Amino acid sequence: MPYGYYHYDWRGEPDLDPQYYDCWVCNVAHSVPAWTPLFTSEWYRLIPYAMQYANDYICEPTSKGWDWRIYNGYAYITSIKVPESEVEGRKQVYREQLASIIDDPWGYSERLFSRLMEKYDYYKPLNVKEMRDCELVQHLWDMAELDRLMWEVHMLGWDGLLGGLRLWREMLVDLFGITPYDVRYAKLLSGFDNALFKLNSDLTHVAARAVELNVESNFSLPDEEVIPAMEQTEAGREWLGEFDKFLNEHGYRSDRMLEFTRPTWLEKPTLAIPDIRRIISAGVSHAPDILRHQLRKEGEEIERELLAKLPSDQREWFHKLTQCAQAAHSWSESHDYWCEFQTYGLRRRAIKELSERLYRKDIIDDPEDTAYLLHQDLIYAAVIQEKVGKKYFRDLIKRNKEEFEYYKSIPPGGDTTPLFLGDPSKLPLVAGRDTLFGVVAAPPAEDAAKVGAVAVGCAGAPGIVEGTARVIASASEWDQIKPGDILVCPMTDATWTPLFALLKGVVTDSGGLLAHPAIVCREYGIPAVCGTFDASKKIKTGDRIRVDGNLLRVYKLDQ
Template identity: 30%
Template sequence: LGVDDEFQDGRSPQAVMAALESRGAAGRSWLEELATSRDPWFNINVGDGFYHYHRSWNDDLSLPFSALPGYIANAKAGEPIERPIEKLMAERKQLIEDYRELLNIDEERAAYDQMIALAHRVFPYVEGHKFYCEHWYTNLFFNKIREFGALLAEHGFFEDAEDVFQLTHYEIEAAIIDLMTAWSNGSPPRGPARWPAIVEERKAAIKEWAEHETPPALGPVPEVIDDPAIVLLWGITRERLDAWLAAGSQADSSEIRGFAASSGVAEGVARVVKSVEEIDRLRYGDILVCRVTNPTWAPIFQKIAAAVSDIGGSMSHAAIVAREYGLPAVVGTGTATQKIKDGQRIRVDGGRGVVTILE
């Protein structure tokens, strides 16, 4: 189409789309294809789907658009931009066979085959449920609540439509009944005198809590951690807990240890991302340092040099996607986002599970 020059790193989606509108038929053609893809697939949000502040791609195009310059650069360089599905399928098959050969009893091999078949059958339903229920449905639901918020804000119950999420669902119902009753009998609603102070108090409390740095774990250290989900997904083992405790007494240490999630070594500028709203600060070649990643963050992995997370094990999202992209990754550090400062130069050794602060 010849409009690739409009996609520049750091340029807002609104600026890109406005520029495409002025590029004639080619620009409009691209925008039409975008519109086709947006419904329903851009109803995926940048979080796990459970919170109103995790907006969908349809509501905020920043995340998908931030990845486009990298895809364009790769395509121009003759590099594939699609995921290597055939290669991944071959690796999956080989891994299944390798682990099967470790079993010496026919009954164990039969059980293994059954579990593998069950996993292959169930997994698409797991992914489908995540999109249709936690993402698409909740996105539509929260946007409908925003419409109530806009109505209440228009009548002075609070300043912004987003403030509706500071109320419980019982309070929202009461506020709407208050407004409806006032409208029906011609009297002013009581909400404008009641809710603004409550909303501001709650927003201030949330702001203060958000600025508080929490420890990676609370409570007594268990002697044994044998739940595979906790180990593989969250990276919580007795060794990791001991390392977190030791790290607390070594505030000046330049080394941070975690799970060796994806091999390789990379040096670069650390970009500390503590919320999804900060993803658009990532630039090509940065090293992502975050609490935890989400599957909808996958597009940014083609622009980073390595990944480091506070939370996660060898089967966490950051670990799996880093391996697919061939990027070094260290996960389950517990304290990386607290010890690494934004803009510092760091080295990530994904084979040893070590992050070194270089400056």
């Protein structure tokens, strides 16, 4: 029996229910690489709930949020239709909710973040090592609660802010002929600071200090030896002081955004060393920092030009809508920092403490094994009688581990996990009625074969570049990336951001207009094509490719 998928699992035979759902799309971005049973159990407990909760709150007139199913270890998603009789009532609620957001879009996202920040300020100073078992159990429940709040905030942000961005995007095309792949589109939205850019900017400062203090040669040592070498010299210790300050502020993050079974930077500072080394080797410049001011000035200038083309009584709404789009765009990048990074960093800390205690009590063979327990099992393990626990948990771990290995072995897009289930021609309906869905999974703009391209996307960042492809499946392969490569991968998330300073271009299988790679590439001024579904299968490392972010096409050269 599969672990923790509950009613979301089709258990072998998909029941597509075509009367109710038009089409299901394989959510590759959230399926590869396979998540641990512990993370899976929490993700599927919270994600469908939070999406439907937030949708009910905002009340999008035509969609009740997303539905999820698991099929052969892969997630399939669709949007839920609203019955005709409910549309009018939802419309009224939606207007009221949106009116206050349109009046103050930046305030809306700030208030959402501050609900989380209050919690972080309370939990961060706690010392989990000193807790008694009963207190630790309580803290684990609190962390599950925090996780719930985080996903509610996360989805309220998306559902509340995206409508404005979507309308703005349409009006730009209709009024001015500006598409999202026009350089002016990127400039109108870019240049706003956010927490994630601050993290990368502070990391760049740490790298710069290493150069100033003349200790950067230590970075030629293997990762684990860099910090011990720093401890040997006066200058090295001074640098470690700066590094500690950085970790205390930004250390609640691991190398994989959606997992809490991986060590954070705060817990294992060595993890930050490769990123610092990359920044030093790229010449210690943080492109968005330098570009931001200039980008904002250009953005304001473009807005002035557009406003001047409108009749005077049309300017106020356009300006207001532009602010909504800017806030949504900035939110979509910074929410990862305030949501996943911090909550999972804290949750990780509690789980790690419990894992070590279970190991010391000889209930599990390895502290890492808690990754194979489901949340509802794990939470009781802290206080359960050792005599009972010893066999019970080892059996559970063994069973779940076997299943996890099986899921890891299934490739995406193969016969057992097609990219679509149901009628793919209905994808525009599914994406059209739900704004968030349209952002995450829009159909590619055209047929790749017809235009002689190897892949075509549905979103990206403007510009054209030619170069060598580097196909990367996951974060564990980052070390293969060389400066000037074009990154080709299933998907990137916020933990990948420091890499972008090295890249000439980016191609991803997943993602829409507001996906991480598209946003970050716009800020860094590098071309990107996203939402290609299968570029990382069709392109091999070493292939010479052309990325055309204006037309959203990727071509193979030298054919």
